[in-house]
Structures are given as structure tokens and as C-alpha cells.
Amino acid sequence: MLEKYIEKELISEQEIKAQVKKLANIITEEHKDHDNVLLVGVLTGAFIFTSDLMRELDIPCVVDFISASSYGSGTESSGNVVIAKDIKESVRGKHVIICEELIDTGNTLQALKRWFARQEAESVKICALLNKEERRQVDIHSDYPVIEIPNEFVVGYGLDYAGKFRNYKCVCVLKKEVYEK
Numbered sequence: 001m002l003e004k005y006i007e008k009e010l011i012s013e014q015e016i017k018a019q020v021k022k023l024a025n026i027i028t029e030e031h032k033d034h035d036n037v038l039l040v041g042v043l044t045g046a047f048i049f050t051s052d053l054m055r056e057l058d059i060p061c062v063v064d065f066i067s068a069s070s071y072g073s074g075t076e077s078s079g080n081v082v083i084a085k086d087i088k089e090s091v092r093g094k095h096v097i098i099c100e101e102l103i104d105t106g107n108t109l110q111a112l113k114r115w116f117a118r119q120e121a122e123s124v125k126i127c128a129l130l131n132k133e134e135r136r137q138v139d140i141h142s143d144y145p146v147i148e149i150p151n152e153f154v155v156g157y158g159l160d161y162a163g164k165f166r167n168y169k170c171v172c173v174l175k176k177e178v179y180e181k
């Protein structure tokens with residue numbers, strides 16, 4: 001049913017699973033002596049990535065979610081990022097890992113990184129699954145390996161179009177007709 005809207009698959013379910021496992025192994029090794037790791041998923045897109053990553057981690061950790069929105073023209077991200085919903089957990093003294101499914105301009109993560117650094121986190125790292133390098137506007141990068149994708153609008157694995165299509169297990173490009181409706 002849902003498959004009929006897909007123009008092309010960019011990243012398969014298997015590739016995503018392998019990458020999540022790889023990231024989890026690196027983070028587990030890095031934090032094997034820590035019991036104060038806080039995963040912060042960036043809503044809404046990163047809810048699937050954050051939960052899949054957490055289940056592969058072999059260390060005690062806490063999860064929370066934050067929501068940031070940028071005010072700009074339409075769907076384009078702008079530099080004016082505000083925190084729309086903060087986390088409930090205290091950040092002080094924690095090893096914070098911000099989980100983001102895709103870095104585009106980098107504006108959101110730049111604002112979030114500054115937000116957590118101000119709250120005296122022990123460390124603040126960015127863990128992103130996907131990266132659109134050519135779209136970057138600010139000096140922000142994932143602290144772990146990423147899957148590079150071309151400059152195309154993608155959906156799936158948490159990423160939406162008009163709130164839908166987050167439930168694809170792969171990352172894909174939609175058929176043009178979907179946007180013309």
C-alpha cells in the first residue's frame with residue numbers, strides 16, 4: 001500500500017540497521033565507564049532513530065526528547081531556532097548525546113548544542129544518522145560516522161512530508177504526484 005508513493009529508495013532498512021548498530025558500538029565503547037549518559041532525541045523526526053539506537057546501546061542510559069523550531073520562510077530552515085519543548089531531565093554533569101536523524105543546514109543542532117553547553121553538561125555530542133553536507137550553513141557536524149545523502153527531499157525512518165510517511169523502514173524520495181495533491 002504505502003510502497004506505491006515511493007519514487008526511489010535511497011537508504012535501505014538493512015543499511016540503516018547496520019549503521020545504527022555501528023553507532024551504538026562506538027557510543028557503548030566511548031561511555032563504558034559512565035553511568036550518566038543522556039540521549040536527547042530531536043522531535044519529531046528522530047523518535048525512531050533515538051529508540052533504535054538506545055536499544056542497541058549496552059550501557060545504562062536515560063532518554064528524553066526536545067523540540068526545536070526555526071522561524072523562516074515556509075519549509076526552509078532559518079538561523080532563528082527556538083526551543084519549543086525542553087527536556088524534563090537535568091543536563092548538569094551528564095554526557096549528553098543529541099540524536100538527530102538528518103543534518104541539513106545545521107541550524108537546529110547548532111542552537112541545541114549551545115543550549116545544552118550553557119547548562120553545564122559534562123559533554124555534548126551529536127549523533128546523526130544522515131547528512132546532507134552540501135546544504136550546510138553553519139560549522140556543525142556529527143561526532144560519529146554518518147550516511148551521506150544527496151540534496152533531495154527525503155522521507156521515511158522518522159522523516160515526514162506533511163506529517164506522513166515517517167513509518168517507512170527505508171529512507172526514500174516520494175513520487176512527484178504526492179506533492180501535487
Ligand code: 5GP
Nearest residue numbers: 045077102104105106107108153154159160
Ligand atoms: P537543519 O536545522 O539542519 O536545517 O534541519 C534539520 C531537520 O530538518 C532535520 O533533522 C529534519 O527533521 C528536517 N529536514 C531537513 N531535510 C529534510 C528532508 O529532506 N526531509 C524531511 N522530511 N525533513 C528534513
Ligand code: MG
Nearest residue numbers: 042045046101
Ligand atoms: Mg530532525
